[in-house]
Amino acid sequence: MLEVLNHPLITHKLTQMRRKETGTKDFRENLDEIAELMAYEVCRDLPVEPVDIETPVAPCTGYQLSKEVVIVPILRAGIGLLDGIRRLVPTAKVGFIGLYRDEKTLQPHEYFAKFPKDLDKAVVMIVDPMLATGGSALAAIHSVKERGAKNIKLVCLVGVPEGVRAVQKEYPDVDIYLAALDDHLNENGYIVPGLGDAGDRIFGTK
């Protein structure tokens, strides 16, 4: 399943991020706000269970989330989405996977991994602003599946058909959410039009 979250507020903020003159502070703030807006949609199908409660007026049956949510940002750039999602799901646990893309081969290299227990019972949200070749997303999905994850959502800001196809081919059970589906990858593996190097723009490196 691929869902592109076409929402005027998301598109407006993403356009600010795409502008080359947007600096680190505004880039980060817009990303944080988009993450919160995306989380609202991504969480739409979270499972709930009935719970008997009493309001000040009468007993009634309410509903509460029935599964733990684990957010897994792909370091570094995925960190930019973490706080916005956590504002909506404050009880979420957080796992980390560190991956960098070799500039020449475009292959991902893992340098860190730390996850909460019981991924098999959780809804696992892998988050990263960019879905380019899909190599990093595939490596992250592989890593959480190895640890038992079954219900996986991939949440990215900007993707391209190449990356979407790669994930869908290998992991058709993973739901993909994007704020925008861009046109193509250039010869250096950058998304066109994209927004440049997300990690560098979030953290002010380069």
Ligand code: PRP
């Ligand atoms: C970027 C981005 C993704 C990856 C996407 O990370 O944040 O993780 O590239 O590219 P892919 O789909 O072709 O794998 P990068 O490797 O630049 O690391 P960083 O987050 O530390 O900047």
Ligand code: URA
């Ligand atoms: N990683 C980025 O940060 N930007 C791209 O356009 C592609 C991969």
